Structures are given as structure tokens and as C-alpha cells.
Amino acid sequence: MIRYTVSRLLQAIPILILVSLIAFAIIYMIPGDAATVIGGPTATAADLAQIRRNLGLDQPLHSQVLTFYGNLLQGNLGRSLLLGIPVTEALLARSPVTISIAIYSLVLTILLGLTTGIIAALNHNKWPDQIATVFALIGVSLPNFWLALVMIILFSVQLRWLPTGGYVPFLQDPLGWLRTATLPAVSLALLQAGLLTRITRSTMLEVLNQDYIRTARAKGLSEWVVIGRHALANVMMPVVTVIGLILSVLLSGSIVIEAIFGIPGIGALLGNAIMSRDYPMIQGGLLFVTAALLLLNIVVDIAYTALDPRIRVNGGK
Incomplete structure (x- = not known):
């Protein structure tokens, strides 16, 4: 390893x-x-x-x-023309904001996507499966900025449940963070949950047709044991790869979402840099985000190799 x-x-x-x-x-x-x-x-x-x-x-x-x-x-990415501070300092200061929103979105994506996909597979060609299919289709079709604007109108303007924008650090006020982070996180998560639903559903259907699943059921094991211990473990391997791609999309999609909700994260920082032609910030931001995504993909590959001992890549033993 x-x-x-x-x-x-x-x-x-x-x-x-x-x-x-x-x-x-x-x-x-x-x-x-x-x-x-x-x-x-x-x-x-x-x-x-x-x-x-x-x-x-x-x-x-x-x-x-x-x-x-x-x-x-030396880790010196230059000095921002707009902010007048080192680019590295600005990126590191904004990173916790973007990471917190991305992790929140990823948790929502996994919970919704896995649950919906598994329920759809277990009710193949029934009404839960049809609803999940429609949800997945909508999820992969709608742009996240449109969904974000609709959610602001519905939950902030009409119902007044959540604020229209802003950000409260988690350590400062966890409840305030939850209120300000929910709409951006859900806006990102719903669309990616549609993709995860499709992958989970198709993978689960394939696993449920395997011989070892039939054998487990023939032994008299309960359906919960068959699904939880035998089926779900094999479903998770391709899902882990998709989750890595989803997190990459969540991080890249934060540029638009952070601008819409006024969140002071890396996405908003790079968006302002592009609009103001802050080239040192653009250069540093490009390198910073690329390095983060590469590291994320490496972690996903390592996790995939650890989950499936059958994989033997060069140096993977």
C-alpha cells in the first residue's frame, strides 16, 4: 500500500x-x-x-x-493585487469555509443518493423505483445556480425559514453555521445525489443478481443481513469512486454557489479575482485547487484499493 x-x-x-x-x-x-x-x-x-x-x-x-x-x-504563490496580501494566506484563510460547505454537501449527497438508490433497487420496477428514476433524471439535468435561486425564493423569501446568504463560522456558532450553510449545501447536494442514485441503483441491481446473494438467501439469512453485510459492501466499491468525482464537482461548483449566497470561500475569492483581473490570485488559485483535487483523487484511489483486496496494481500490495 x-x-x-x-x-x-x-x-x-x-x-x-x-x-x-x-x-x-x-x-x-x-x-x-x-x-x-x-x-x-x-x-x-x-x-x-x-x-x-x-x-x-x-x-x-x-x-x-x-x-x-x-x-x-517555497510555497510563495505571489501577492494579490486586489487584497494586498499573499495569495497563499488568502487561500488558506478561505479554505475552511469552502471545505465545510463541501463536506456538508457530500454528507447530504451520500445519505440521499445511497438511500434512494438502494430503495429503488430493492423495489425494482415499482413506484419507489420510478420516483427515484425521476429524481435522478432531474438531478443530473438541472443547473445548480438555477436550483439555488429557486431555493432562495422558496425557503428564504416566501417561507423565511433560512437566510438568503452570508456565512457564520462553525466554531463561532454551530447553529448559525447550520442555518447559513444549509441552502448552499442542499443546492449542491441535490444535483449530485441524482447521479449517485443512478450509480447506486444500477450497481445494487447487478449485485442482487449475483450467485452469492442467492446463496445467502437460500441459507435463510434475513434480508437485512443479506443487504447490509453482503450486497452493500460490494456496492460501496464503485460508489467510492463516484463519491470522489462528486466531491471534485462540489468543490469546483462552489464558485457559482458562493457568489450567489455571498459566502466568503475560495470560490467567491477566485470569482472576484477573475472579475478584477487579479492574475496572481488566479494563478495561485488554479494551482491550489488543482493540488487539492489531485490529493483527493489519490485518497479515493487508495480507499478503493483498500476496500477491494482483489485489486493488484503496481505497488498496491
């Missing part, structure tokens, strides 16, 4: 190098002069010169590349 983990970490290095090259090239991809775009039409020649110095654009290209990777190896 240790060899497999090290192997997966080494495989992530080329991806990080490629993404870092893209992040470095972002500032050169915009049309025209980056300093002019950042400074705007009212910027003076002195302002443009200062912007170029701040971004290192007054240096030769090879010096810029060496400086960029030298800072990167």
Missing part, C-alpha cells in the same frame, strides 16, 4: 507541472498588455510601470520562469 501511495503521488507531479505552466502562461494569454488590462484606461505610465514591476513583467522571460518556479517551490 505504501508503494502504491508513493507511486500515485509521483504520478501527480507531471500534472502539477503542466498546470503550473498553464498558470504561468495565463498572464500572457490575455490580448494586449497585461499591465494595461489591469490598470485600466485611466492608468498613467508610472502606474503601468509599477504594475509590470509587481508582476515581474519587466524581467526577461527566462528570469520570470525561474522566479515563478523558485517562489512556487
Whole structure:
């Protein structure tokens, strides 16, 4: 397992190098002069010169590349033009907000998706199965921003059950956090729960038709034991992979959701950086999110290998 983990970490290095090259090239991809775009039409020649110095654009290209990777190896992602603080500091300060919303959404997704998918499989071609199929279809079809706006109108404006936006840290006020995080988390979770429902349903139907399930039932085991001990354990293996992909979608989808609900997370931070042309923040945010998603995929792969001892990947023993 240790060899497999090290192997997966080494495989992530080329991806990080490629993404870092893209992040470095972002500032050169915009049309025209980056300093002019950042400074705007009212910027003076002195302002443009200062912007170029701040971004290192007054240096030769090879010096810029060496400086960029030298800072990167030290964990220095630059300084935000908009906030005036190090990018790493800003990202780390916003991370707990985004992570808390993503974990809340993931818990809701797993509970709803697994439960609905299992119930649908156990009632194949019956009305619970049909309802679950409709739910899954709606879940994979609706955009999360539309669902978020509908939930704000319904639960905040009409019923006044939950606030329309804002964020309260969990450690400061757990109940306040629950009130402010519920609508964003549900907006993200409902759509991904539809996908998890489809995967769980199809996997469970396949498992229930296996010979060992028939044997377990023939031995007189209760249905709860057959489902909980024999079927569900095998259903979880492909579901773990899907959950990893879902969490990646939840993290990436937070940009829109955080903007809608006014949540001060990484998504809102990057959204503001894009709108204000804060290129150091955009570059650092791209690398930060990519590294987080790569680490997440590695954890999912390791968990999948641990769940299924039949898997023998190079170094996985």
C-alpha cells in the first residue's frame, strides 16, 4: 500500500507541472498588455510601470520562469493585487469555509443518493423505483445556480425559514453555521445525489443478481443481513469512486454557489479575482485547487484499493 501511495503521488507531479505552466502562461494569454488590462484606461505610465514591476513583467522571460518556479517551490504563490496580501494566506484563510460547505454537501449527497438508490433497487420496477428514476433524471439535468435561486425564493423569501446568504463560522456558532450553510449545501447536494442514485441503483441491481446473494438467501439469512453485510459492501466499491468525482464537482461548483449566497470561500475569492483581473490570485488559485483535487483523487484511489483486496496494481500490495 505504501508503494502504491508513493507511486500515485509521483504520478501527480507531471500534472502539477503542466498546470503550473498553464498558470504561468495565463498572464500572457490575455490580448494586449497585461499591465494595461489591469490598470485600466485611466492608468498613467508610472502606474503601468509599477504594475509590470509587481508582476515581474519587466524581467526577461527566462528570469520570470525561474522566479515563478523558485517562489512556487517555497510555497510563495505571489501577492494579490486586489487584497494586498499573499495569495497563499488568502487561500488558506478561505479554505475552511469552502471545505465545510463541501463536506456538508457530500454528507447530504451520500445519505440521499445511497438511500434512494438502494430503495429503488430493492423495489425494482415499482413506484419507489420510478420516483427515484425521476429524481435522478432531474438531478443530473438541472443547473445548480438555477436550483439555488429557486431555493432562495422558496425557503428564504416566501417561507423565511433560512437566510438568503452570508456565512457564520462553525466554531463561532454551530447553529448559525447550520442555518447559513444549509441552502448552499442542499443546492449542491441535490444535483449530485441524482447521479449517485443512478450509480447506486444500477450497481445494487447487478449485485442482487449475483450467485452469492442467492446463496445467502437460500441459507435463510434475513434480508437485512443479506443487504447490509453482503450486497452493500460490494456496492460501496464503485460508489467510492463516484463519491470522489462528486466531491471534485462540489468543490469546483462552489464558485457559482458562493457568489450567489455571498459566502466568503475560495470560490467567491477566485470569482472576484477573475472579475478584477487579479492574475496572481488566479494563478495561485488554479494551482491550489488543482493540488487539492489531485490529493483527493489519490485518497479515493487508495480507499478503493483498500476496500477491494482483489485489486493488484503496481505497488498496491
